Amino acid sequence: MDGIQPTPDASELPVLDISTLSTFKFERVLSEMIWPATETLIKKYTAQERVMVRETEEAFKRIVVPYIESFDANKLDWLYAIIQGKKEVERVLYRDEDTNEGFLIVPDLKWDQTSMNALYLTVIVKTDTIRCLRDLTTAHLPMLRNVRAKVFETVQAKFGVAKNKLRLFVHYHPSYYHFHVHVVHIYHEALAGMMAGQAHLLDDLISLLELSPSPPEKSILARMTLTYALGVEHPLYACFLKAGEEFV
């Protein structure tokens, strides 16, 4: 734990109550204090052993799906409150209300909205039927292309940043299993979350879906083996270990 202690009962707090108390820059040093800190947050920010994992289609079905389904459905209430317009209404930059193909564009809490090179937005789709990139099919192509187009328009209009300065990507694994897209300025300092394996460019996903057969046949994204670095304290890694030697 390296001297970091969790706030008592912090695990009971909903995610949106977590406050970034202080962020200050000193030349090239950026410091951030997060309070209260949950066990999950401490694990995220503590250096831990990592290993490369190769997740086959079979491993997704046998290990990852039960892992995703084990989450308490209420855990995403904070997200649905944003989607339904009950919270953070004033922060939303763009909103497409279509039930099946709609989405919201929201600035990430990490971004101060003034340094354009650090621009960081999140696109949250309205449908709750896409847990992660493995669930994407050719049927989602119009929505994904529309997300790309509206991000480009919105960022140009609101922040004057051209579309060829933006990197749009999806995390695998994501921090929550409701499909969302990260939008980051290409001059943003390299983050671990943008590394090959952790980040999948939205353009790559669109291209692979365009080359995929339509449902009921499985897409390339459903069938391919996905390889990524995983912290050994990540609860998913315990599931891999439990599943047996052929998976790790």
Place this chain on the structure above:
Amino acid sequence: MDGIQPTPDASELPVLDISTLSTFKFERVLSEMIWPATETLIKKYTAQERVMVRETEEAFKRIVVPYIESFDANKLDWLYAIIQGKKEVERVLYRDEDTNEGFLIVPDLKWDQTSMNALYLTVIVKTDTIRCLRDLTTAHLPMLRNVRAKVFETVQAKFGVAKNKLRLFVHYHPSYYHFHVHVVHIYHEALAGMMAGQAHLLDDLISLLELSPSPPEKSILARMTLTYALGVEHPLYACFLKAGEEFV
């Protein structure tokens, strides 16, 4: 140029004559001096404007192939000298002599061979028929799987590093158009060259080929749109601009 000046006539020097004169570490600061510095090297290390480019199959054919073919064939003499065992023989860690599926594993010059977290090797295939990842087909699967297996064995035997600590990836675009694979410890600091779009995990390439039809049908890697950040001073970007608005 920010005060960096090229060595006169440095562009005439073969790449292998470039010497790293001094590398020193001071706590977390690593400094490297390269002499003599060619114009190409200065451009590589100077911060320059970058843009995202979407390279379709059509753009590869119309823009990238002529760009690759414009290179002087002698430019890779230094590489063929290594492959043919005329140079750097003592540095080669593993050598498979098969004409079609053979390859060499060599430590990268950037790595001091003592800090395991900074482990950096390069695998160079013997065949000169694969310019870049777009040329890979299902016929290359046995070689690619063998590269992966032999890297794992060699690194375990020579350096005691386990296979699940290694990230194997291919650059797009690469710095030279003869197929090679980068092998880097997962604890290596995040480098720009490991970002999604610039780096493609060898495991992902293998998986996409496994899902591809065999020649003469085109592979997914040949057909997909590849998206990446490109420096505006990179000569390839000039080719994109020249090809017209529909490509940039």
